[in-house]
């Protein structure tokens with residue numbers, strides 16, 4: 001299903017984050033301008049979390065809040081996604097003390113990728129099917 005206009009900004013951020021996930025994995029292919037040394041990857045993930053991931057999660061949590069209490073299937077999915085936000089944020093915060101940074105960045109990338117796919121393939125699809133009018137009225141800028 002084509003993405004609803006209200007969800008397109010989040011979907012664009014997902015595309016950028018999926019690229020970050022590929023880069024953070026242990027078997028990452030070389031990309032121009034993206035060094036594969038562990039420390040360089042770590043510095044990149046810190047920048048991405050501060051600049052992109054934290055605001056992204058805030059926007060989604062706002063969306064979750066607005067969508068809660070309308071449909072049991074949506075509510076259940078929101079609870080899972082909120083729990084995943086906590087897990088992923090927790091994985092990110094422990095990276096600074098990690099003794100196996102490559103493995104931990106790889107795990108973070110795998111979890112984030114699965115989370116994004118669930119949002120895109122299940123959550124957004126469900127919202128578009130169930131609440132198209134609600135999405136029309138949705139504004140992220142408060």
Ligand SMILES: [Fe+2]
Pocket residue numbers: 057060081085115119
């Ligand atoms: Fe999310």
Ligand SMILES: [Fe+2]
Pocket residue numbers: 010014056060116119
């Ligand atoms: Fe997301």
